[in-house]
Amino acid sequence: MDPKEKIVVVGGGFAGINFIKRIDRNKYDVLLIDRNNYHSFPPLFYQIASSGLDPASISFPFRREMRKMKPRPIYNMGEVKTIDVVEKKLTTQFETIHYDKLVIAAGTINNYFNMTDLYKYVYTLKSTSEALRCRNEILDRLERASITTDLEERRKLLSFVVIGGGPTGVEVAGAIGEMKRYIIHREYPRINPDEVQIILVEGSDRLLQVMSPSASRHALEYLKSLMVDVHLQRRMQSYEDNVLTFSDGTKIYSEMVIWTAGVTGVTFEFKGASPEMGPGHRFVVDEFNRAQGIDDLFIIGDISYHADDAYPHGCPQLAQVAI
């Protein structure tokens, strides 16, 4: 009997893990590479950030998932850096791996829109660990604020700015707003909830641009009921020394800025040939998720771009689409 062909899957998010579950593993050996050893559920990252859920309830070790699959796929930890599509091999920080067929399902990363140093100073929500970092900082600030009697210090500790009024920004601002309205007086009796300032900044003229105007209106009303200040049509230009500067010249002081303003496809160094790049650093694929002109390379999920009559600007970057 011929040896089985080897499929390597880069990324075990919604797209990668569902592909592995459904591919006929009697026909193929399957190897998953992911930089983290767990699958996570991004739609609930904001709940981790606001202490509504524990990380373990939205993160599942790959090895435990794979134990249940027969024949069992293999998981190796690693961050894929280079892909040689001629030699059919890829490299991580730990090893070089050969493949017969490659499935890239690496999703997206935060887009800082050329503000190259911004990632060092802001909090983000693109992984369980980023959401945890956010949560730890919020809790640390609440604890410190409930100790100090210096009013100016308390004001600084209790000011939170969220940049980006898309679904993630609205969710996280709302979740901190719910803490302000329902949790703080109970858990932190020395903090007056009115001292907590939450500002959500959006560049366009409405929240949730990807949704209907009525959804935008409802989101705005709900955030106002949670005492979140929403600033529309303000574009952030820089964040230096804890000062946010906007394109209209206005400034806001904040020591905790949560950045949810956009995503861009994960990048790789390709050798031999590169798949065509579409909008948002996504790779263009056909209706079978094949990269054009490169043998045995398939790209799925958020990092793929397929436009057709139904979706002339490409399929939306959503969990259901990836699945």
Ligand SMILES: Cc1cc2nc3c(=O)[nH]c(=O)nc-3n(C[C@H](O)[C@H](O)[C@H](O)COP(=O)(O)OP(=O)(O)OC[C@H]3O[C@@H](n4cnc5c(N)ncnc54)[C@H](O)[C@@H]3O)c2cc1C
């Ligand atoms: C905060 C947030 C909230 C969201 N809310 C919703 C929602 O409510 N509803 C909805 O439908 N969608 C939501 N989405 C979008 C949804 O999560 C994505 O569309 C979906 O996760 C895409 O799946 P994917 O498998 O393509 O990529 P991902 O889920 O991003 O998975 C990519 C995987 O690849 C791994 N990886 C990346 N680069 C490398 C590399 N170089 N080497 C090895 N491994 C790598 C990552 O560790 C990750 O496990 C949300 C996203 C975020 C970030």
